[in-house]
Amino acid sequence: MQRLMSTSSQHLAGFLALIILLLLFTANHAVAQNSKQQQASAKTSQQLNEIQRAINQQKKALSSTNIKISDLQQHLKADDIAISKISKKLAQTSSQLEQVSEKLVRLTTEKKQLQTAKLQQEQGLAKQLRAAYSAGHHDYLKLMLNQQQASSVQRTLTYYQYLNTARIKEIERFQATMDKLYQVEQEYQAKAEQLAQLTESQQQQKQVLELSKAKQQQTLKALNSKALTGQQKLAKLEREEQAMVKLLKEMAAAAQAAKNLVSLSKLKRKLSWPVKGRISHSFGSRKQGYLKWKGVFIAAPIGRQVQAVHNGTILFADWLQGYGLVSVIDHGDGYMSLYGHNQTLLKSVGDRVEAGEAIALVGQSGGQSKSGLYFEIRQAGKAVNPKIWCK
Known part of the structure; x- marks a missing residue:
């Protein structure tokens, strides 16, 4: 009986030991499993955080790109308006140059015509002076005393009055031509100076235009470098x-x-x-x-x-x-x-x-x-x- 009880105690002790081992194994397995889950969870959480950081960085980069594009668009607007203003000035200057050039052509033609008229009038006056000189240096009193008949005296006086009047008119015409020629030459000189100033201004405007265009191209290059999907x-x-x-x-x-x-x-x-x-x-x-x-x-x-x-x-x-x-x-x-x-x-x-x-x-x-x-x-x-x- 005691042997039987001893055997049963042994069996019970073994069973209890087996249960304890199973419990320990289960506990260790649970701990290990829990550790793996925690590790997996931590890894997933880390990956999620990395993704969120990447998303935030992408948002920041996109926002920064949009801001830069917006700034570049404003620069482009300023460049376009600057080019517009200088182009308009250049067009106006070109129009003024054309008008002044046409005026100079007309003045040149008028100047030549006046110079020709001046020469003809000079020749006419010289001819009249030679005719007067060849008639002799007689005053009116001597001419009247040397005439035999009153009718001859009257004809001589009329002739000399006619010559004198014609000579005075010719001198007045000559003086008017000289005055007009002087005015034309003065206007021609003023227009020539204006033409030179406009030409210089046009060259300066072209340089400014080229600089503005170069700046515009730099802005466009910067815009194009911001590659868009x-x-x-x-x-x-x-x-x-x-x-x-x-x-x-x-x-x-x-x-x-x-x-x-x-x-x-x-x-x-x-x-x-x-x-x-x-x-x-x-x-x-x-x-x-x-x-x-x-x-x-x-x-x-x-x-x-x-x-x-x-x-x-x-x-x-x-x-x-x-x-x-x-x-x-x-x-x-x-x-x-x-x-x-x-x-x-x-x-x-x-x-x-x-x-x-x-x-x-x-x-x-x-x-x-x-x-x-x-x-x-x-x-x-x-x-x-x-x-x-x-x-």
């Missing part, structure tokens, strides 16, 4: 187009009072294009993503005149992001035409313009890599194909 380009164009649409709606509202302007509704296929050049982007063609061209882009050299397609009133004349220096003309009855990327604007808001009148000069403002004109026609705020109106 397709989605970013699309978002940028969307913002620019929304700004344009908003502007045109405001222009349309402002133009409602203009009821006396001739409408474009009856002028389809009758208008001339605003500038001579090749259409490199057509109305409705793909621009970026789903965006399409709302107008046409006409490739043309810098400085070529941009002409109003029809008479109207200037509603807008300023710089607009993405479109550069822009002019908008109200043609009445809900029709407007838009001219973008100009180098300089020749008309101001409120100016009345006629068909064919120069309103701007072709450029590449607004960040364009090539020179040309962006041209739109809108009816009731909706863009329509310019080819419907222009021949």
Whole structure:
């Protein structure tokens, strides 16, 4: 019996030991498993933190890029406006040079004519003086005493009075010619000096223009270095187009009072294009993503005149992001035409313009890599194909 009890105690002790071992193993396994989970959790948390840091850095970089692009856009605006101002001055100087040059040509012709008249008058006076000298140095008293008949005396006196009067008139004409020649020479000298000053001013303006263009190219280079993804380009164009649409709606509202302007509704296929050049982007063609061209882009050299397609009133004349220096003309009855990327604007808001009148000069403002004109026609705020109106 004692042996049996001893055997049972042994079995119980072994069983208890086995249970304790199992419990210890389970506890160790749980601890190990828990440690692995904690490690995995810590690793996941670390990865999440790294991702969040990367996202924040990307946001900061994107924000910094957007700020830099915005700053560069402002610099581009300043560059475009500076080029516009100096180009306008240069155009005015060139016009003055042309006028002064034409005046100098006229003065040169007049001067030659006066010099010829002076020479002829000098020869005429010399001839009269020689004739008077050959008649002898007789005074009127001697002539009258030497005459036998009164009729001869009268004829002689009349003859000498005639010669004297003619000589006086010739001298007066000669003096008038000399005075006129002096005035022409003085005016010629003044115009020659003005021409020299204008020429020097023109050279200085050209140097300033080249410096402004170089600065503009640096800004464009800096802008292009900020590489944008397709989605970013699309978002940028969307913002620019929304700004344009908003502007045109405001222009349309402002133009409602203009009821006396001739409408474009009856002028389809009758208008001339605003500038001579090749259409490199057509109305409705793909621009970026789903965006399409709302107008046409006409490739043309810098400085070529941009002409109003029809008479109207200037509603807008300023710089607009993405479109550069822009002019908008109200043609009445809900029709407007838009001219973008100009180098300089020749008309101001409120100016009345006629068909064919120069309103701007072709450029590449607004960040364009090539020179040309962006041209739109809108009816009731909706863009329509310019080819419907222009021949």
